[in-house]
Amino acid sequence: MKNILIVEDEIPVRNGLRELLTQENFSVDTCGTGKACLDAVKTTVYDLIILDIMLSDMSGFDVCRTMRSRNVSSKILMLTARSEEIDKVLGLELGADDYVTKPFGNKELIARVRALLRRQEKISQSLGEVSFDGMKFDFAKQNALRGKEELRLSAKEFKLLHYFLQHEGEVVTREQLLNDIWGYDSTPTTRTVDNYVLSLRKKIEKNHRKPKHLITVHTSGYKFVR
Amino acid sequence: MKNILIVEDEIPVRNGLRELLTQENFSVDTCGTGKACLDAVKTTVYDLIILDIMLSDMSGFDVCRTMRSRNVSSKILMLTARSEEIDKVLGLELGADDYVTKPFGNKELIARVRALLRRQEKISQSLGEVSFDGMKFDFAKQNALRGKEELRLSAKEFKLLHYFLQHEGEVVTREQLLNDIWGYDSTPTTRTVDNYVLSLRKKIEKNHRKPKHLITVHTSGYKFVR
DNA sequence: AGAGAGTTGTCATAGAATTGTCAAATGGCC
DNA sequence: GGCCATTTGACAATTCTATGACAACTCTCT
Numbered sequence: 001m002k003n004i005l006i007v008e009d010e011i012p013v014r015n016g017l018r019e020l021l022t023q024e025n026f027s028v029d030t031c032g033t034g035k036a037c038l039d040a041v042k043t044t045v046y047d048l049i050i051l052d053i054m055l056s057d058m059s060g061f062d063v064c065r066t067m068r069s070r071n072v073s074s075k076i077l078m079l080t081a082r083s084e085e086i087d088k089v090l091g092l093e094l095g096a097d098d099y100v101t102k103p104f105g106n107k108e109l110i111a112r113v114r115a116l117l118r119r120q121e122k123i124s125q126s127l128g129e130v131s132f133d134g135m136k137f138d139f140a141k142q143n144a145l146r147g148k149e150e151l152r153l154s155a156k157e158f159k160l161l162h163y164f165l166q167h168e169g170e171v172v173t174r175e176q177l178l179n180d181i182w183g184y185d186s187t188p189t190t191r192t193v194d195n196y197v198l199s200l201r202k203k204i205e206k207n208h209r210k211p212k213h214l215i216t217v218h219t220s221g222y223k224f225v226r
Numbered sequence: 227m228k229n230i231l232i233v234e235d236e237i238p239v240r241n242g243l244r245e246l247l248t249q250e251n252f253s254v255d256t257c258g259t260g261k262a263c264l265d266a267v268k269t270t271v272y273d274l275i276i277l278d279i280m281l282s283d284m285s286g287f288d289v290c291r292t293m294r295s296r297n298v299s300s301k302i303l304m305l306t307a308r309s310e311e312i313d314k315v316l317g318l319e320l321g322a323d324d325y326v327t328k329p330f331g332n333k334e335l336i337a338r339v340r341a342l343l344r345r346q347e348k349i350s351q352s353l354g355e356v357s358f359d360g361m362k363f364d365f366a367k368q369n370a371l372r373g374k375e376e377l378r379l380s381a382k383e384f385k386l387l388h389y390f391l392q393h394e395g396e397v398v399t400r401e402q403l404l405n406d407i408w409g410y411d412s413t414p415t416t417r418t419v420d421n422y423v424l425s426l427r428k429k430i431e432k433n434h435r436k437p438k439h440l441i442t443v444h445t446s447g448y449k450f451v452r
Numbered sequence: 453a454g455a456g457a458g459t460t461g462t463c464a465t466a467g468a469a470t471t472g473t474c475a476a477a478t479g480g481c482c
Numbered sequence: 483g484g485c486c487a488t489t490t491g492a493c494a495a496t497t498c499t500a501t502g503a504c505a506a507c508t509c510t511c512t
Contacts (some may be wrong), residue, residue, distance in 0.1 A: 142397045142443055155445040192500055218508060380487055444497055
């Protein structure tokens with residue numbers, strides 16, 4: 001499910017947006033000040049941030065610029081009170097991805113939100129990124145994040161996870177894994193696979209004794225589900 | 227000078243745009259049909275294409291999609307007659323970079339054109355000066371500062387750091403480094419790279435035994451993060 | 453439901469591979 | 483020669499990988 005942060009200091013607008021987006025099945029957080037927003041992005045990775053330009057404590061422009069300078073890569077959609085053209089553009093200049101002028105129609109807002117999220121998806125797909133359950137894996141760059149924290153996976157763990165992701169939902173046998181990841185001429189014992197599955201679980205599962213993603217299929221092998 | 231192509235079948239609008247953009251010192255070509263546009267991009271590389279959605283022979287959407295599928299990488303700005311919200315978004319979906327709804331103000335159009343071209347520029351521009359973690363590196367002048375003190379880096383150390391910066395966040399293999407920095411015909415041992423990384427670490431890391439920037443990725447190579 | 457066989461989970465540990473580090477060798481250049 | 487950047491190799495330190503022993507779990511059959 002996509003994660004959205006709404007930054008807006010007018011309570012009615014904020015609640016309206018929350019309701020609207022929740023109905024559309026997004027996971028929504030809200031806050032009312034620029035400072036709160038900057039704090040929020042420290043601990044959570046949002047797919048999209050809806051940012052009002054007029055905030056009580058600081059301008060949305062500054063919030064946007066600050067986030068970008070801190071390498072926050074979430075998509076940013078600016079909300080502007082209808083104003084001069086220049087304002088709009090400034091928003092895009094400093095790293096925002098799109099804007100909507102108030103008052104806006106719900107349909108337009110939703111359409112833009114979806115468009116941004118879809119673009120996001122496309123970009124990360126083409127780069128070989130995968131995310132699920134609050135984690136993000138980049139196989140090209142070989143790095144992995146749970147929220148903001150780095151997950152350290154070894155080369156083989158990356159390979160294993162990659163293999164599972166390519167065979168999402170399928171049951172994968174130990175033989176398959178040995179052949180495709182370890183290579184045909186290697187002779188690791190059966191236990192090896194299990195051990196790697198174990199260590200992967202310890203890293204990507206919240207409770208590795210009750211795996212939600214790396215499921216064992218008795219007498220057959222393992223199966224990965226998001 | 228930046229090169230712009232205007233694709234618009236209404237003559238008055240086309241001429242208006244041409245005049246406006248020429249005044250702003252852009253080099254402007256125009257055409258009136260989708261087909262003409264697709265031909266034009268075969269022979270000329272434009273920095274930006276301004277594309278009307280309503281054309282007499284084919285829809286601007288299709289023109290846009292076709293160009294993207296042929297890997298035309300020019301920025302594309304769509305012009306839409308004020309219509310349903312959905313239309314706007316569709317434009318971005320198929321590879322356009324921005325859009326303006328008619329009737330538009332000249333100031334807004336110019337601002338958006340400049341914004342797009344500047345974004346373009348940023349992407350292709352290489353790094354001259356970089357600073358992070360209280361240090362500043364000037365690769366053109368080949369000098370480096372930590373605060374007020376000079377950091378003395380050798381030529382190869384500069385090259386190495388530069389390479390890492392250009393590949394920020396990615397894992398870089400030793401082979402890559404040997405090829406790209408030492409050159410294909412050189413035969414330095416693997417240890418060479420490690421030694422250079424070591425000496426770079428001693429200069430740019432606060433504690434070179436616990437590197438924060440030049441991270442080793444076991445079995446793969448190194449990775450630079452700010 | 454319970455026993456037994458087979459399968460999987462888990463841990464500790466040894467061995468292999470990779471990387472960090474130092475100090476000395478090389479070679480150009482003023 | 484003296485200086486410096488560069489390269490090399492030896493060795494230590496670290497990390498990854500594989501393995502086996504045993505516990506825990508599933509399944510089947512009675």
